[in-house]
Amino acid sequence: MSEKIVISPTSRQEGHAELVMEVDDEGIVTKGRYFSITPVRGLEKMVTGKAPETAPVFCQRICGVCPVPHTLASVEAIDDSLDVDLPKSAKLLRELTLSASNLNSHAIHHFLIATDIVPEELFATAVNSVGEIRKTAQYVVDMVAGEGIHPSDVRVGGMARNISELARRKLYTRLKALVPKVNAHVDLILDLVEKKGFPKGLGVVNQPLFASANIYGDRNFFDLDRFTEIMPESWYDDPEVGKRACTTIPLFDGVNVEAGPRARAAKFRGFTEKGVIAQHVSRALEMKTYLSRAIEILDELDTSAPTLADVDFRGTNKLGVGAIEAPRGLDVHLAQVVDGKVGFYSALVPTTWNIPTMGTATEGFHHEWGAHVIRAYDPCLSCATHVMVVDDEDKSVVKDEMVRI
Amino acid sequence: MVLGTYKDAICARATDKSIQKVSQDGGIVTALLSYALDEKIIEGAVVAGPTEEMFKPEPLVALTSDEIISAAGTKYTFSPNVWALKLAVRQYGLEKVGTVAIPCQLMGIRKMQSYPFSTRFLADKIKFVVGIFCMENFPYASLETFINEKMHSSMDMTLKMDIGKGKFWAYTDEEELSIPLKETHGYEQAGCNICKDYTAELSDVSTGSVGAPDGWSTVLSRTENGKSIFDKAVEAGLIETKPMDSVKPGLGILEKLSDGKKTKAVDEIKKRVEMGLPVPF
Numbered sequence A: 001m002s003e004k005i006v007i008s009p010t011s012r013q014e015g016h017a018e019l020v021m022e023v024d025d026e027g028i029v030t031k032g033r034y035f036s037i038t039p040v041r042g043l044e045k046m047v048t049g050k051a052p053e054t055a056p057v058f059c060q061r062i063c064g065v066c067p068v069p070h071t072l073a074s075v076e077a078i079d080d081s082l083d084v085d086l087p088k089s090a091k092l093l094r095e096l097t098l099s100a101s102n103l104n105s106h107a108i109h110h111f112l113i114a115t116d117i118v119p120e121e122l123f124a125t126a127v128n129s130v131g132e133i134r135k136t137a138q139y140v141v142d143m144v145a146g147e148g149i150h151p152s153d154v155r156v157g158g159m160a161r162n163i164s165e166l167a168r169r170k171l172y173t174r175l176k177a178l179v180p181k182v183n184a185h186v187d188l189i190l191d192l193v194e195k196k197g198f199p200k201g202l203g204v205v206n207q208p209l210f211a212s213a214n215i216y217g218d219r220n221f222f223d224l225d226r227f228t229e230i231m232p233e234s235w236y237d238d239p240e241v242g243k244r245a246c247t248t249i250p251l252f253d254g255v256n257v258e259a260g261p262r263a264r265a266a267k268f269r270g271f272t273e274k275g276v277i278a279q280h281v282s283r284a285l286e287m288k289t290y291l292s293r294a295i296e297i298l299d300e301l302d303t304s305a306p307t308l309a310d311v312d313f314r315g316t317n318k319l320g321v322g323a324i325e326a327p328r329g330l331d332v333h334l335a336q337v338v339d340g341k342v343g344f345y346s347a348l349v350p351t352t353w354n355i356p357t358m359g360t361a362t363e364g365f366h367h368e369w370g371a372h373v374i375r376a377y378d379p380c381l382s383c384a385t386h387v388m389v390v391d392d393e394d395k396s397v398v399k400d401e402m403v404r405i
Numbered sequence B: 001m002v003l004g005t006y007k008d009a010i011c012a013r014a015t016d017k018s019i020q021k022v023s024q025d026g027g028i029v030t031a032l033l034s035y036a037l038d039e040k041i042i043e044g045a046v047v048a049g050p051t052e053e054m055f056k057p058e059p060l061v062a063l064t065s066d067e068i069i070s071a072a073g074t075k076y077t078f079s080p081n082v083w084a085l086k087l088a089v090r091q092y093g094l095e096k097v098g099t100v101a102i103p104c105q106l107m108g109i110r111k112m113q114s115y116p117f118s119t120r121f122l123a124d125k126i127k128f129v130v131g132i133f134c135m136e137n138f139p140y141a142s143l144e145t146f147i148n149e150k151m152h153s154s155m156d157m158t159l160k161m162d163i164g165k166g167k168f169w170a171y172t173d174e175e176e177l178s179i180p181l182k183e184t185h186g187y188e189q190a191g192c193n194i195c196k197d198y199t200a201e202l203s204d205v206s207t208g209s210v211g212a213p214d215g216w217s218t219v220l221s222r223t224e225n226g227k228s229i230f231d232k233a234v235e236a237g238l239i240e241t242k243p244m245d246s247v248k249p250g251l252g253i254l255e256k257l258s259d260g261k262k263t264k265a266v267d268e269i270k271k272r273v274e275m276g277l278p279v280p281f
């Protein structure tokens, strides 16, 4: 006899989502469906018809967890549409911003899973460690991009300004001093994840790796011809779920994919493990990748070099692609500037890629582990939501006009 | 209190000849900011820096004494120093910032410190604010009118501008030109007519020429921090002082001007309110 277990909303993640699991007599999940129930973000519609510089300013507000990746994906999409050649220093400063921001974001996830894996006596240690890493990482974003949360100085054509030598030396010194702390933090997390005793094989999926680059992101990876998007009704075989799910299902080469730290590690760092433990391990290890890249950039940065290119805002009609490796996966923004205004805009954000994959990842194990599988992906729903609930009574999603490219 | 709250009033000037040569009055602003920088009380200061155009300042995040000195001298037009404070703690990387501000800018700074909207992590990094006295400020075009049209000189020829003894002065290599202050009336920015603060009451230390003899400044130490920095700079021999009651014209004139500014502003505010115009206080 099959029974349905529903977790709604799933907790310690950004936004609201539901996990519906069909389980057998032993409580083992035979079918897992995960879907967003967060209302529409709508920002793409808001920027249409506006000046191109508006897009990054609006779109960074898509999500309060990933404002930096969204700023960068948005600005890169506009840059690409306007055919801008970025100065070298601007590229470095953007990558520095992302590295620091992603380091900060991964630390936040350890705060979210603390009650899952950290024993009472280590709780203060773990939480303080998260706090310390975040403080330094966000300080970098503050200084380089103007604001830690909604950066004001990432501009179409580059960055508003370079940092001073004093700032460069300060950041370099502080990030160097952070190395032993991050190393200790990573060791702590790896140890705690191991001790948690997640069942072997939990959360293993075999979907294609959707990762464009080791760190920053590569727009050439995102081939629009290989991308399709379908409505939830045709993806979920449960009509109730299909009706209520608020995101479209993005497919690459016709299948659902895996994005995020493990996908990047597997594709670019020779990482071979899969599943829940592998998600946690790769995310923790990636903190070191980000930190060392940030230090490397601060070492080579020429603080007297220009950071802003001349931009012709009239546009070339080209469909620009911004592809940024956000903490939770590849964040793609598409923008087309026509006659000096944004003519078309669409964002395909990290968690959207993982949503169809996360549900099935719960299958084959006891439903008690279901929420752990979801949290291992660190989902972030508010930016992922893409379609509109039009009937408030039954929460059904009956119009799909916001999703067509 | 007509001069705001202060702990000490004293007549002073910088002892360093290289500061005296370029400063407006006693070089107090330049000496104090340089001292604070040398003593690592601040890591840099936002000042009204020079630009290509004479007497048209632009906020400068100064990281060295030389840069602070390059900004010495009064520019009687706007330098939005408050704007650059955020720049100083962001891309310039300062965690201890000093600045120089006219009274209205100080109101902005103190308000921003109380309500830090769009200025996260800035309030607590402002460590030292030197205020300068201010009766009014002019759009750049007004200065051009005074110099070019009324004095028949040019900006490029002008070495220094000054207000004092009822006149607006412009010094060139050869001449001391002046027009009566009355002739500048109406050329100031409209907001100055409702401004009640003459002596930078919200500063740590404020300073101006009024009350002191030529080449000297009147200094009001206002906060604990301001007084301590000023006193230490005096102790270090960077600033020399004379008791205020030993100099002419003395504090009385400052009190008179400050009182006059407040009274006139209150009248003007009343007038504007009666006409239904918005006033910020």
Ligand SMILES: Cc1cc2nc3c(=O)[nH]c(=O)nc-3n(C[C@H](O)[C@H](O)[C@H](O)COP(=O)(O)OP(=O)(O)OC[C@H]3O[C@@H](n4cnc5c(N)ncnc54)[C@H](O)[C@@H]3O)c2cc1C
Binding pocket: B022, B023, B024, B025, B026, B027, B028, B029, B030, B031, B047, B048, B049, B057, B071, B072, B073, B074, B075, B076, B077, B078, B079, B081, B100, B101, B102, B132, B133, B134, B135, B136, B137, B138, B163, B207, B208, B209, B210, B217
């Ligand atoms: C618009 C204006 C009106 C003034 N009115 C009076 C007055 O009525 N009575 C009086 O006694 N004093 C007045 N002052 C102050 C006076 O002119 C001197 O600036 C003051 O005495 C300091 O001189 P100092 O030699 O100590 O400073 P200095 O060592 O010469 O340094 C002057 C400092 O002031 C800064 N500065 C120059 N111009 C501006 C500006 N426009 N905005 C902000 N900062 C600036 C410079 O960055 C520099 O750091 C006025 C100043 C201004 C800017």
Ligand code: SF4
Binding pocket: B102, B103, B104, B105, B134, B135, B136, B137, B191, B192, B193, B195, B196, B197
């Ligand atoms: S008079 Fe007041 S408002 Fe006008 S410039 Fe001076 S301080 Fe500012």
Ligand SMILES: [Fe+2]
Binding pocket: A014, A062, A063, A064, A065, A066, A380, A381, A382, A383, A384
């Ligand atoms: Fe998000």
